Amino acid sequence: MTTEHTHILDAKIPDGPLEDKWTKRKFDVKLVNPSNRRKYDIIVVGTGLAGAGSAAALGELGYNVKAFTYNDSSRRAHSIAAQGGINATKNYPNDNDSVFRLFYDTVKGGDYRSREANVYRLAEVSDAIIDQTVAQGAPYGREYGGMLDNRSFGGAQVSRTFYARGQTGQQLLLTAYQALARQVGLGTVELFTRTEMVELVMKDGRAVGIVTRDLVTGEIESHSAHAVVLATGGYSNAYFLSTNAMNCNGTAVWRAHRKGALFANPSFTQIHPTCIPASDEHQSKLTLMSESLRNDGRIWVSKTPNDDRAANDIPEDERDYYLERQYPAFGNLVPRDVASRAAMRMVEDDKGVGPLKNGVYLDFADAISRLGRQVIEDRYGNLFEMYERITDENPYEVPMRIYPAPHYTMGGLWVDYNLETTIPGLFASGEANFSDHGANRLGASALMQGVADGYFVLPATISGYLANWLNVAPVPTDDEAFVETEQAVQDQIEKLLSINGTHSVDYFHRRLGKIMIAKCGMSRDREGLEWALEEIPKIKAEFWSDVKILGTNESLNQSLERAGRVVDFFELAELMVRDALQREESCGGHYRVEHQTEDGEAKRDDDNFAYVSAWEWRGEDSPPTLHKEELEFEYVALTQRSYK
Amino acid sequence: MNITLRVWRQAGPDVEGGFETYEAKDISPEASFFEMLDEVNEMLNDEGVEPIAFDSDCREGICGTCGVMVDGHPHGPQSATASCQLHMRKFSDGDTITIEPWRAVAFPVLRDLIVDRQPFDEIIQAGGFISANIGAAPDSNIILVPKPAAESSMDAASCIGCAACVAACPNSAANLFTGAKIAHLNLLPQGSPERYHRTVAMVETMESFFGSCTNFGECEMACPKSISIDVIAWMNRDYVAAQWKNFRKQGQQ
Numbered sequence: 001m002t003t004e005h006t007h008i009l010d011a012k013i014p015d016g017p018l019e020d021k022w023t024k025r026k027f028d029v030k031l032v033n034p035s036n037r038r039k040y041d042i043i044v045v046g047t048g049l050a051g052a053g054s055a056a057a058l059g060e061l062g063y064n065v066k067a068f069t070y071n072d073s074s075r076r077a078h079s080i081a082a083q084g085g086i087n088a089t090k091n092y093p094n095d096n097d098s099v100f101r102l103f104y105d106t107v108k109g110g111d112y113r114s115r116e117a118n119v120y121r122l123a124e125v126s127d128a129i130i131d132q133t134v135a136q137g138a139p140y141g142r143e144y145g146g147m148l149d150n151r152s153f154g155g156a157q158v159s160r161t162f163y164a165r166g167q168t169g170q171q172l173l174l175t176a177y178q179a180l181a182r183q184v185g186l187g188t189v190e191l192f193t194r195t196e197m198v199e200l201v202m203k204d205g206r207a208v209g210i211v212t213r214d215l216v217t218g219e220i221e222s223h224s225a226h227a228v229v230l231a232t233g234g235y236s237n238a239y240f241l242s243t244n245a246m247n248c249n250g251t252a253v254w255r256a257h258r259k260g261a262l263f264a265n266p267s268f269t270q271i272h273p274t275c276i277p278a279s280d281e282h283q284s285k286l287t288l289m290s291e292s293l294r295n296d297g298r299i300w301v302s303k304t305p306n307d308d309r310a311a312n313d314i315p316e317d318e319r320d321y322y323l324e325r326q327y328p329a330f331g332n333l334v335p336r337d338v339a340s341r342a343a344m345r346m347v348e349d350d351k352g353v354g355p356l357k358n359g360v361y362l363d364f365a366d367a368i369s370r371l372g373r374q375v376i377e378d379r380y381g382n383l384f385e386m387y388e389r390i391t392d393e394n395p396y397e398v399p400m401r402i403y404p405a406p407h408y409t410m411g412g413l414w415v416d417y418n419l420e421t422t423i424p425g426l427f428a429s430g431e432a433n434f435s436d437h438g439a440n441r442l443g444a445s446a447l448m449q450g451v452a453d454g455y456f457v458l459p460a461t462i463s464g465y466l467a468n469w470l471n472v473a474p475v476p477t478d479d480e481a482f483v484e485t486e487q488a489v490q491d492q493i494e495k496l497l498s499i500n501g502t503h504s505v506d507y508f509h510r511r512l513g514k515i516m517i518a519k520c521g522m523s524r525d526r527e528g529l530e531w532a533l534e535e536i537p538k539i540k541a542e543f544w545s546d547v548k549i550l551g552t553n554e555s556l557n558q559s560l561e562r563a564g565r566v567v568d569f570f571e572l573a574e575l576m577v578r579d580a581l582q583r584e585e586s587c588g589g590h591y592r593v594e595h596q597t598e599d600g601e602a603k604r605d606d607d608n609f610a611y612v613s614a615w616e617w618r619g620e621d622s623p624p625t626l627h628k629e630e631l632e633f634e635y636v637a638l639t640q641r642s643y644k
Numbered sequence: 645m646n647i648t649l650r651v652w653r654q655a656g657p658d659v660e661g662g663f664e665t666y667e668a669k670d671i672s673p674e675a676s677f678f679e680m681l682d683e684v685n686e687m688l689n690d691e692g693v694e695p696i697a698f699d700s701d702c703r704e705g706i707c708g709t710c711g712v713m714v715d716g717h718p719h720g721p722q723s724a725t726a727s728c729q730l731h732m733r734k735f736s737d738g739d740t741i742t743i744e745p746w747r748a749v750a751f752p753v754l755r756d757l758i759v760d761r762q763p764f765d766e767i768i769q770a771g772g773f774i775s776a777n778i779g780a781a782p783d784s785n786i787i788l789v790p791k792p793a794a795e796s797s798m799d800a801a802s803c804i805g806c807a808a809c810v811a812a813c814p815n816s817a818a819n820l821f822t823g824a825k826i827a828h829l830n831l832l833p834q835g836s837p838e839r840y841h842r843t844v845a846m847v848e849t850m851e852s853f854f855g856s857c858t859n860f861g862e863c864e865m866a867c868p869k870s871i872s873i874d875v876i877a878w879m880n881r882d883y884v885a886a887q888w889k890n891f892r893k894q895g896q897q
């Protein structure tokens with residue numbers, strides 16, 4: 001593996017004081033005047049929170065937008081499943097919140113592996129997100145006086161989270177969807193549903209369009225534009241079992257990576273502490289129980305290993321409320337990575353609960369006796385119902401069982417301050433980029449980033465690129481760049497369909513997932529990572545000789561869809577492992593067993609690893625090249641994170 | 645447990661479909677309904693039969709992607725539950741289960757259990773939004789929203805757009821879906837400037853695709869989010885009021 005420091009990683013951060021940087025960028029970026037905007041075509045891939053937001057905002061500005069989603073409607077995307085809430089610095093509860101505090105909490109929560117300027121901008125636009133979404137009809141929770149209500153969330157000591165019951169993601173996505181629907185009605189946005197981007201098209205070193213597959217007819221089609229935005233979400237499904245929606249995948253970002261976009265911090269993934277433990281081998285996905293439950297629920301296990309008593313039979317003094325014990329200042333509200341590892345250790349120490357001994361308790365008995373059942377029902381009713389449906393247990397009476405599960409990927413395409421990747425004309429927003437969360441994301445801040453990128457950042461910065469192409473027509477789709485890319489896509493599909501081996505796509509995906517969770521999950525070590533690095537290419541090779549995909553390309557074929565995604569997961573997973581291996585420190589969600597403090601916390605190495613790792617694809621047969629973007633901290637002092 | 649499945653198979657929109665029978669063996673009662681189908685699909689794939697196509701995404705009952713008729717019930721026998729949230733423990737060993745796609749003229753079958761629900765998007769495009777340009781919003785606490793209004797609005801906004809209401813309705817009407825969006829937005833002060841225009845535009849688009857509501861109430865029973873048919877009454881009230889010219893001109897409550 002070669003390591004290079006090169007000039008291609010210019011983050012283009014504006015000079016000047018932190019609090020003036022965004023204003024400065026909005027002033028110094030080149031603009032496209034209103035009457036010229038209709039001369040530009042922009043492709044937005046993905047209509048989750050980030051994509052629908054960008055597409056709507058760009059449509060409102062007057063650009064011609066084409067938006068794509070593999071979902072059957074842009075009302076659906078993984079974003080819809082977000083439960084807990086969205087942060088903003090309004091300081092309505094009068095508890096000392098400020099832009100600087102949200103900035104500070106996010107940099108610290110990310111274990112000092114994010115860019116100060118980006119995080120500050122995120123905090124700065126957070127209030128506008130609440131204003132905008134309220135104006136668009138998001139029915140946030142309110143006080144009796146008619147004003148907005150807040151709740152608190154992990155990793156913060158203030159209440160800054162706005163919520164719509166346990167369905168905040170749903171309500172925010174619907175808000176963006178409706179803004180997008182309005183633009184579709186007005187004709188500024190053309191929407192392609194059940195249409196998957198399968199390749200990025202490049203010409204003269206810049207992004208000029210995409211190739212898509214119509215998931216109903218199998219038709220392969222080219223679309224060209226002046227710029228391409230990828231808002232295609234995260235890649236947690238590399239683990240097979242995760243809280244992500246079934247169809248989430250990394251194909252769009254991976255295809256862009258193979259065409260030259262650097263991939264940043266691939267090993268920074270988040271394992272969320274409060275999910276329902278798996279019940280058997282055939283589990284298809286894992287379900288998150290919102291982190292907001294940690295506000296009122298207390299986490300515990302029995303002090304006695306292998307305790308077979310039912311939860312309610314274990315007396316108070318024989319319970320270990322281990323988070324409250326180990327982290328008195330934050331208690332049950334420690335950040336996700338800390339809570340997840342603590343639960344993992346309890347299970348490793350034979351204190352796991354439930355039939356498979358693979359969980360810990362999250363108990364509401366205290367909260368119910370303090371606040372009454374009605375209050376708990378108002379706050380979490382739908383989550384409790386969801387839990388009961390899945391487990392057949394009533395959480396008002398017996399404690400919930402929870403266990404960590406892959407949930408979010410902080411890593412993603414490397415982008416500069418303008419959200420542009422290393423490919424000119426290719427932008428990435430939302431979970432698809434790496435930009436704001438460092439090595440660990442705080443709760444209620446992914447929705448914030450999705451809306452910030454979609455509504456406010458990308459629409460403001462993209463003109464800087466577009467202005468260079470005034471009166472230049474997009475590359476026509478009969479250009480050889482498109483023709484060749486379409487051919488490559490056809491070839492891959494034909495190859496997949498011709499293998500006719502013995503095992504299904506899922507069989508291979510599950511095997512990949514098992515390796516990833518065991519060796520590149522909540523805790524990682526050199527030996528395990530090196531083993532995974534040998535094993536993954538073997539499964540990939542087996543896949544290519546033994547997968548069995550029935551049916552044709554010319555019809556709705558879900559096995560074929562999945563196959564294309566799993567092909568990319570193999571390579572992406574390998575890069576995750578490689579990245580975890582080179583980062584000889586622990587930080588946030590990346591926990592290398594070799595690097596821990598005396599009491600088992602993540603031990604950073606700021607002298608050697610305060611950088612963003614950005615990987616360059618060098619072809620299937622050569623290892624990727626590592627580039628580094630050094631991180632500078634001017635406003636936040638690097639300290640050992642402590643939540644004690 | 646062992647289950648016999650009768651599943652609707654249809655290769656594409658323009659071909660005839662029919663039922664096929666499959667045996668689902670050794671299914672764990674802990675499995676969800678779709679995990680059971682996943683297993684049947686693995687078995688079919690092994691046997692060289694193309695797997696059953698069905699839609700799902702979140703598998704948590706929130707995205708509205710899924711939706712099948714189980715023994716004639718939209719989303720199956722359990723009330724207030726989307727298909728993806730059904731669990732096999734609610735069935736008994738030896739049961740025969742019939743699975744079909746939504747049946748409605750407006751929703752052509754694309755393949756097997758998957759239908760096209762595009763008309764729902766068109767209803768939203770007609771007026772299911774508040775025209776608040778990005779960047780133009782005032783401070784979020786300037787306009788107060790009474791808590792009961794916010795709560796009722798949220799109740800209606802919980803609709804997941806799955807279309808079980810249409811599948812349940814003997815007339816294939818979409819009034820519960822349309823009424824839910826109209827109620828969500830019309831109940832909020834932010835939505836009131838476009839209240840009457842929105843209602844008329846959405847109702848008229850709805851009527852161009854779907855049948856008429858004759859108050860059977862099957863939709864409410866089938867709704868996985870228990871959206872109340874009150875939303876239909878509110879929609880009708882606003883629709884009637886909108887016919888009085890002055891209301892539309894004033895755009896006022």
Ligand SMILES: Cc1cc2nc3c(=O)[nH]c(=O)nc-3n(C[C@H](O)[C@H](O)[C@H](O)COP(=O)(O)OP(=O)(O)OC[C@H]3O[C@@H](n4cnc5c(N)ncnc54)[C@H](O)[C@@H]3O)c2cc1C
Pocket residue numbers: 045046047048049050051068069070071076077078079080081082083084085086168169195196197198231232233234243244245248249251252288407408429430431432443444445446447448450
């Ligand atoms: C269960 C759960 C709960 C969560 N709760 C919270 C919370 O309380 N607060 C919070 O802040 N965050 C939360 N998150 C995280 C947050 O929801 C996501 O990070 C965020 O919504 C991602 O938004 P996005 O727009 O970037 O991507 P997504 O919503 O994943 O959207 C991706 C879009 O891209 C499309 N797409 C992808 N690939 C292609 C392709 N190749 N071709 C065409 N289209 C494509 C998809 O169809 C979709 O439209 C939660 C996440 C989960 C899993």
Ligand code: FES
Pocket residue numbers: 699700701702703704705706707708709710711726727728729804
């Ligand atoms: S799959 Fe999302 S609601 Fe059923």
